[in-house]
Amino acid sequence: MKHTIFWFRRDLRLTDNIGLAAALNNHANVLPIFIFDDNILKELEPDDARVHFIHDRLNTLNSELNTYGSSIKCLKGSPLEVWKQLINEYNIEAVFTNRDYEPYARERDAEISAVLRQNKIPFKSFKDQVIFEPDEILKQDGSPYTIYTPYKNKWLEKFKGITTLAPLNYEAFHKTIYEFPELNTLGFKPTTIKVKPFQIHQLKDYGKYRDYPNKDVGSYLGPHLRFGTVSIREIIADLKPENSTFLNELIWREFFMQILYHFPEVVNQNFKSKYNDISWRNNDTEFKLWCEGKTGYPLVDAGMRQLNKTGYMHNRVRMVTAAFLCKHLLINWQWGEAYFAKHLLDYELASNNGNWQWSAGTGCDAAPYFRIFNPITQLEKFDKTLEYVKTWIPEFGTTAYPAPIVEHKFARERALKTYKEGIKS
Structure with missing residues (x-):
């Protein structure tokens, strides 16, 4: 039996997930996986709250998929070794994922893509965690912006509104219930530090009170965008005209992403x-x-x-x-x-x-x-x-x-x- 694999990374959600939707719309028997990456985990403390958050989030997604007779296959190790194991274990038709722009991620993906190519397996990646990728907002001469304001102006000029995705075809998921790992089997333990739910409803006061720490008008959106528990498109689609100050902060995020991409040093x-x-x-x-x-x-x-x-x-x-x-x-x-x-x-x-x-x-x-x-x-x-x-x-x-x-x-x-x-x- 052939499998198409969707690789979750910084996109821990089912809704408005570009790469996941592409896999489900074009293939049957889509196996979703997540790799707990030892190259990253080895640098962290055993009670790192972000690992706890990722684990909880995956557990929630897994439970949702269980209702359709499906699940997420969670693996742990060096991504390269994990992929070699997957290639041996499954007849893989294609691999789908969403792009990541950080130096380590780009290096990792180039390595995985090469191994898949050697095995004649297509590696298909999609834009998901940003509105504009690092090469989409450039000066007229094709060089990257290094000053925020002209970058923001070009971003806003190019922005034509938001289109979010239709519901997923859950029937296309691979029908197997895999055992979901306990946190301690990954070498981590629970922590009292928790990621708060994000709050967009109170942003009406953001521009007025954002500099006052006792007002607590922030969105708590950062970790959710970092790990993709919410789509950047859904967030921007929900913003009101009076939220322009907050939109500027989201544009700063993409500005710094393209700086890191073009100037990794x-x-x-x-x-x-x-x-x-x-x-x-x-x-x-x-x-x-x-x-x-x-x-x-x-x-x-x-x-x-x-x-x-x-x-x-x-x-x-x-x-x-x-x-x-x-x-x-x-x-x-x-x-x-x-x-x-x-x-x-x-x-x-x-x-x-x-x-x-x-x-x-x-x-x-x-x-x-x-x-x-x-x-x-x-x-x-x-x-x-x-x-x-x-x-x-x-x-x-x-x-x-x-x-x-x-x-x-x-x-x-x-x-x-x-x-x-x-x-x-």
């Missing part, structure tokens, strides 16, 4: 090489205090404690905490980026890298190095009543709360001097 390097000679202090003790939310700057500390406890951090506070690490403490942005990558539920390489380099001044379309957030005035402006701070720092206002680890004026002048000297050299 940014993973380990400054986008702007003129910043390569900055003499970072990289003080381990101060970095530890920043990680723990014990810098003596309340807005910074509240943000870090929110991150450590929940896997989330408010967007305005992300900017303040990142700027504080790079400018006030003169710690290389890569340290902060790695910490966020480990703890953020919505961690996505392109956005995390892009935003950290923006904060450090080293990235494309970045804040200039001499723009240094004042964490004291940021607190007065965006959490005047201290509601957010007191939520996350119960000892605030007592002798148990530490004094600032560095004085703002001194830190600002030191940062300006260090950046200026580094850029000159």
Whole structure:
């Protein structure tokens, strides 16, 4: 019997899933699989909340498929070895999946595609997690945009509305119930940190209150877009005209994706090489205090404690905490980026890298190095009543709360001097 395989990756949903629909509409006996990738898992802690979320989500999809006599075949290992095993086990007619644009994913897919080709198996990939792929929004000369505003304008000019897919043909799924793995058999354990449901209904106030961390008008959409539990097309189709500020954030996501695609070296390097000679202090003790939310700057500390406890951090506070690490403490942005990558539920390489380099001044379309957030005035402006701070720092206002680890004026002048000297050299 011939099988067509659909490979779930960053698209953990049945509805409006482009690659899945293409497989089901053109083939019978479609076997859905998911690979718990050892190359990724080996870098994670046993209680990583994102793995728990993926496992829960797959379990939900699997239960839904069970009602049709179908299921997801979950596998674990190196993707290349898993695919060699699948090729031996099944008579595979074709493999369908949705495209991923990160450097590791592109390398992995090239490797898998080559093995499938050797076995005369077509590998068909589709655009699904974005509205526009990295090569679809380019300058007139065919080069990529490195400034957000002209990219956004071209994106909006090209955008012609949303068409979502018709319901799936569930009868085309392969009819076998596979055993669904327990989390512990994958080498992981449950965590108390949970991914919240996304909320689009409250975005009417997003433009007005998005900078105020105590207002909680965010969408909590990040992890859902990261793992594809919702379609980007469905989200944008649901947005109202007054949600244009939020749409801009979704366009930033695609902007950073195409930066990473066209300039993959940014993973380990400054986008702007003129910043390569900055003499970072990289003080381990101060970095530890920043990680723990014990810098003596309340807005910074509240943000870090929110991150450590929940896997989330408010967007305005992300900017303040990142700027504080790079400018006030003169710690290389890569340290902060790695910490966020480990703890953020919505961690996505392109956005995390892009935003950290923006904060450090080293990235494309970045804040200039001499723009240094004042964490004291940021607190007065965006959490005047201290509601957010007191939520996350119960000892605030007592002798148990530490004094600032560095004085703002001194830190600002030191940062300006260090950046200026580094850029000159």
